[in-house]
Each structure stands twice: as structure tokens, then as C-alpha cells.
Amino acid sequence: MSEATDETLPSLIGDAPAVCVDFKNPKSYLALRPTFALEDELGMTFDWWPVQVSAMSRPQPEQRNEDRGTRHRRIRALYYERDLRRYANVYGLELGDFYRNPDVAVASIGLLWVKQRAPRSLRAYLHAVFERYWQERLRLDDANAIDALLQEIGVDTSRFREHAQGDGRTNYDSLVNGLRAAGIFDVPAYVVEGEIFFGRQHLPMVRWLLTGRRGEPPI
Amino acid sequence: MTMPDSFDPFRSDKPLILYIDFKSPYAYLAKDPAYAIEEQFGIEIDWRPLTLDIPSYLGSARLDATGKVAESNRTPQQWSGVKYAYRDARRYASLRNLTLRGTTKIWDSSLAGLGMEWAKAQGRAILRGYIDRVYDRFWKRELDIEDPHVVEAVLAESGAGLAGFTEYCNGEGRVRHDARQLQIFEAGVFGVPSFIVDGELFFGREHLPRVRWLLSGKRGAPPDVAYRHFEAERAL
Numbered sequence: 001m002s003e004a005t006d007e008t009l010p011s012l013i014g015d016a017p018a019v020c021v022d023f024k025n026p027k028s029y030l031a032l033r034p035t036f037a038l039e040d041e042l043g044m045t046f047d048w049w050p051v052q053v054s055a056m057s058r059p060q061p062e063q064r065n066e067d068r069g070t071r072h073r074r075i076r077a078l079y080y081e082r083d084l085r086r087y088a089n090v091y092g093l094e095l096g097d098f099y100r101n102p103d104v105a106v107a108s109i110g111l112l113w114v115k116q117r118a119p120r121s122l123r124a125y126l127h128a129v130f131e132r133y134w135q136e137r138l139r140l141d142d143a144n145a146i147d148a149l150l151q152e153i154g155v156d157t158s159r160f161r162e163h164a165q166g167d168g169r170t171n172y173d174s175l176v177n178g179l180r181a182a183g184i185f186d187v188p189a190y191v192v193e194g195e196i197f198f199g200r201q202h203l204p205m206v207r208w209l210l211t212g213r214r215g216e217p218p219i
Numbered sequence: 220m221t222m223p224d225s226f227d228p229f230r231s232d233k234p235l236i237l238y239i240d241f242k243s244p245y246a247y248l249a250k251d252p253a254y255a256i257e258e259q260f261g262i263e264i265d266w267r268p269l270t271l272d273i274p275s276y277l278g279s280a281r282l283d284a285t286g287k288v289a290e291s292n293r294t295p296q297q298w299s300g301v302k303y304a305y306r307d308a309r310r311y312a313s314l315r316n317l318t319l320r321g322t323t324k325i326w327d328s329s330l331a332g333l334g335m336e337w338a339k340a341q342g343r344a345i346l347r348g349y350i351d352r353v354y355d356r357f358w359k360r361e362l363d364i365e366d367p368h369v370v371e372a373v374l375a376e377s378g379a380g381l382a383g384f385t386e387y388c389n390g391e392g393r394v395r396h397d398a399r400q401l402q403i404f405e406a407g408v409f410g411v412p413s414f415i416v417d418g419e420l421f422f423g424r425e426h427l428p429r430v431r432w433l434l435s436g437k438r439g440a441p442p443d444v445a446y447r448h449f450e451a452e453r454a455l
Contacts (some may be wrong), residue, residue, distance in 0.1 A: 034443055066405075068275040075407050079422060090441050185299050195310070198303065199427035201444040204451070205311075216448040217314040219252055219424070 009191060012178045017210060018047040020179065021126075021190040023104050023140055025053060026084050026095055029130045031200035033091055036123060038203055042210055048095040048115065048122060051184050052176045055101035056080075069212030096136040107133075107140040108176075109168045114155055124153040225401055225444045228406035229418045233265035234434060236415035238408055239350075241335075241364055242328040244308035244319050247354045249412035249424040251315070252452065254347070256427070258454055260434050266339060266346060268332025269411050270400050273325050311446065318359045329400075331357075331364040333392045334374055334384075341379050348377035427452060 013020075017034055021028035039045055056197040059077040063070070081098055107129050114125045128149055128198045132138035139145055143161050150157045184191075192209050204218040229236075236401050239246040259265055293301070305321055312319045331353055338349035352373050356362035363369050367388060371381055387393075407420065414421040416433045428442035431452060 030443075041387070068272060071404075072272075072275055072409055075404075075409050079407065079409065079420065087443060090443055183299070183303075185296070185303075186333060196303075197307070199425070199444075201423075201446050204447050208448075212285050218446045218448050219248070219311065219315065219452070 003208070008178065009182045009194065009196075012182060013047060013049055013191065015194075016047040017044070018191040020049045020051040020184050020187060020191070022051050022053050022187045023107050023129055023133055024055060024100060025187050026056075026088070026098055026134065027199065028187045029093065029095070029134050030084065030087055030091065032126060032130055034079070034200050034203055035188070038207055042207070044210075045119075045122070046190075048111065048126065049179065050104070050111045050172070051179050051187060051189070052104060052108075053185060053187050056098050058099040093131075094126065094135050094150055096134055102139065103216045105141070105169060106143045106146050106164050107170055109172050110146045110150060110160075111137040112172065112175075113157075113160060113163065117153040121153050121155050128153060128171070132185070137187065193205055200213070226402065228399075228408055229415055229420070231415070234260075234262050234416065235430065236265045236267060238267050238269035238411050238413040238415075239335075239402070240269050240328055240411045241331045241353050241357055242273075242322065242326045243411045244305065244312070244358065245273060245423065246411040247317065247319070247358060248308060248311055248315075249427075250354060251399065252424055252427055252449070255414075255449060255452065256431065256434070259431075262434070263343060266335065266350070267403075268329075268335050268396070269403055269408060270327075270329045270332050270396070271411065291390050302303050317338045318355075320358060322360075327365050329393075329396060330367060330388065333388050333396055334370040336392065336396070337384055337387060338374060338377060338379050345378045349374060349379065352377060374420040406424060 019031075021031070035046065057073075057077060057080070059074045060070075062074065066074070084098070085095060110129070111122075111125060114122050129138065129140070129146075132149070133140055138149070143164055146164075147157045147160055150160065184195055188198070188200060190197040190202055190206050192206050197205060202218075208215070208217055227310070235256065237249070239249070241247075253264055291298075297404055305319070309319045334353070335346070337348060338346045338380065353362060353364065353370075356373075357364055362373070371384060374384065375381055408415075411423050412422075412424055414426060414430050419433075421430060423444075425444040425446055428445055428447060432439070432442055
């Protein structure tokens with residue numbers, strides 16, 4: 001556990017245990033409940049950050065004479081869709097179309113807004129945005145809808161839309177570009193003790209690290 | 220040496236199929252947890268080789284003697300993925316005192332896979348001995364898995380009879396291996412470790428909680444993916 005990740009990460013997101021999510025990515029949505037559960041168990045709140053990763057690629061129809069690499073990518077993509085849906089069933093989550101690729105900036109700026117101005121509403125915001133987007137009831141690029149959602153959970157939205165088009169957007173673009181350059185290319189990304197872990201399967205490791213490495217390590 | 224003629228990538232007379240490749244660090248990390256499943260449930264796993272064609276989906280690269288990239292056709296995204304995967308595998312390996320030295324090229328692991336089939340036909344103890352030795356030494360860069368004499372020596376050390384092995388590798392075994400690799404891939408098994416339970420594919424050891432849940436008759440709520448520790452796994 002000694003290999004350091006990109007040294008620019010602390011300057012971007014600090015040293016606190018962090019979680020990076022992308023609202024349009026179903027793996028982020030599936031990680032929500034187990035990550036909240038770990039926060040509750042440990043009595044702490046992770047530092048949640050929005051990132052932008054590549055949208056999932058819709059599997060192409062099988063082609064006659066497709067090469068092995070193309071076939072590999074297609075069957076891998078089909079597998080991942082099946083896999084995400086079977087685990088969504090574990091949590092009773094609806095997963096709409098996986099392959100939408102909306103501009104997530106406004107919803108992500110909303111996350112930063114809540115963190116700064118109403119941190120107690122952070123979980124409600126994450127929950128509402130993910131659930132409604134994945135039930136195909138919310139457009140992530142609709143500033144009015146995000147503004148309304150913020151108000152619904154009790155967050156003051158005075159000047160939110162101006163912020164989302166001005167300084168908020170500038171800061172957000174800088175953040176996501178910086179995080180991508182620092183090695184955050186997948187989600188959910190957990191950053192603990194300077195190490196990046198992609199995927200909720202690492203939550204036992206995150207717990208083990210944050211509880212002082214006591215007991216048997218995860219396998 | 221006779222082996223079954225019928226082959227179905229998703230079916231076995233064993234309750235669990237596990238596809239592995241000796242050149243995959245993630246498959247190496249799944250080995251001991253898989254042994255633990257055999258012991259916990261009193262079952263035998265149907266261990267099968269899946270010889271990955273890595274360049275077809277992840278590009279290829281070769282390092283020189285100093286560890287620098289001498290040749291590569293990988294994209295920056297592919298490099299990011301490969302580097303993360305090694306770092307991730309290595310940090311979990313280090314916690315179990317397993318050595319994972321980065322490979323200097325993409326190895327042809329088919330001969331080691333043939334050796335595994337040969338060992339499997341001679342019993343579980345020999346199979347385990349062979350798998351343990353190959354993984355341990357290959358990832359310490361102490362084993363040339365493309366050298367038939369080296370693979371034979373590991374088989375012998377593991378207690379396997381060798382009469383006919385060379386002919387097997389040059390004939391029936393090789394033909395069968397190549398045909399099966401195509402069947403496995405065409406059926407949708409694309410990576411390792413891959414677990415098959417009740418005809419359902421699970422790619423990656425993070426699915427071990429689910430595999431255990433299925434093997435136990437679906438007792439309790441279905442679990443999520445997780446790299447848990449051994450005791451937590453057994454408690455499921």
C-alpha cells in the first residue's frame with residue numbers, strides 16, 4: 001500500500017477521504033447506498049466530488065467478419081450491462097438507458113453548491129439527482145430542473161443559475177480537468193490516504209484503511 | 220491420457236467453473252479465495268484455462284531490460300487502465316505477501332494452460348501444486364512459461380506423470396485448447412478470473428460474495444460486489 005498516486009490530487013480535493021462520482025454513470029449510482037452505509041458505520045462524511053468520465057459505449061450490433069478486438073469490446077459491454085442490472089436488483093434500483101451522455105455540468109455544479117452552502121443536504125441531493133436521472137425523470141443539463149430540485153430539498157438557490165453559467169462553471173471545468181489529469185478516469189473513485197480505488201468493491205478496503213488497518217485485510 | 224470430448228463453456232459436472240490465465244494478476248489474486256470456496260463447500264472447482272488475447276483489446280507493449288517501454292501500440296487510455304490494474308493488483312497482493320513483478324512482455328500462456336489441463340487430469344492435489352508453483356514463480360519472473368521443459372519440470376515437481384505430455388502439447392492437447400479458446404470466447408467469456416455458477420457468468424473476484432450466495436442455495440439477501448476478507452466471505 002505504498003505506491004503514491006498523482007501528487008496533484010491533494011491540491012485539488014484536499015486530504016480527506018473522498019468519493020468522486022459522475023451522475024450519468026450507473027456504477028456511481030450503484031455505489032451510493034453502500035457508500036452511505038459505510039459513512040454511517042464509521043460516523044463520518046466523505047468528501048464528495050463530481051467528475052466527468054467517458055460515457056458508456058452502446059454495444060454495436062454483431063457484424064459479419066468483425067475482428068477479435070471489436071467482438072471483445074462488444075461482448076464485454078454486453079456483460080457489463082447485464083452485471084449492472086443484476087446488482088441494481090439487489091438494491092431495487094431502476095436503471096434506465098445506460099448510454100445517455102448528457103452534459104452533467106449543471107447537476108455537478110449543484111453538488112458543489114450544496115457542499116459549500118448546505119452540507120447537511122448533500123445526501124438528499126445526491127439521492128434525488130441519481131434516482132430521478134436513472135428513472136429518466138430528470139435532465140441533468142436542465143438548470144431550471146436542478147434549481148427546482150435544490151429548492152425542494154431546502155437549499156437556497158439565490159443566484160445559482162448565474163453561478164452555474166459563470167464562476168461556478170469555470171471552477172467546475174478546472175476541477176474536472178484537474179481530476180482527470182490526476183488519474184481519476186473511472187467512477188466511483190475513492191481516494192483514501194492518497195490512493196485511488198475505482199469501484200464499490202473496494203469499500204471493505206476503504207473501511208480497513210479508515211479504521212486503522214485492524215484485523216484481516218480485504219482480499 | 221484421455222479427456223472428455225464434450226465441452227460446454229458454461230456447463231460442467233462441477234458446481235463451479237473458474238477460468239484463469241497465468242499471465243493475469245487478477246486471476247492470481249482469485250486463486251486462494253477459490254481454494255477457500257472449495258474447502259468451505261466441500262466441492263471441486265472445474266479449473267479451466269482461458270488464454271487471453273490481450274493485444275486484441277488492450278494493445279500491446281514490451282519493456283526493455285531497464286523497465287522502460289521499448290515498443291507499444293497502446294493508447295493513453297489503455298495505458299492508464301493497464302497501469303491502474305497493476306497498481307491495484309499489487310496493493311492487494313502485498314497484503315497477502317504475494318509478489319507481483321510487472322511482466323516485461325505479453326506472454327503466450329497457452330502452454331502453461333495445457334500443463335494445467337494435464338495436471339487436472341491427474342487429480343486435485345497435483346493440480347493445486349501446479350497452479351501454485353506456476354503463479355508464484357511466474358509473478359516473481361522466475362518461470363518461462365513458454366518453455367516446454369520448464370512447464371514439464373513444474374508438472375514433475377507437482378507430482379504429475381509426464382508420459383505423453385510432449386505429444387499432447389504438440390497434438391491433441393494443442394488442437395483441443397485452441398478450439399476451446401474459440402468456443403469460450405464465442406460463448407461470451409472474455410476475461411479472467413471468470414466464475415460460472417448455474418450457467419451465469421461473473422467476471423472478477425469481487426463477485427465471490429455472490430458466488431458463495433448462489434452455492435449456498437441463495438440463503439439470505441443477495442450480496443453486492445466486494446473484495447471482502449476471508450472470514451467475512453465465509454460468514455456469508
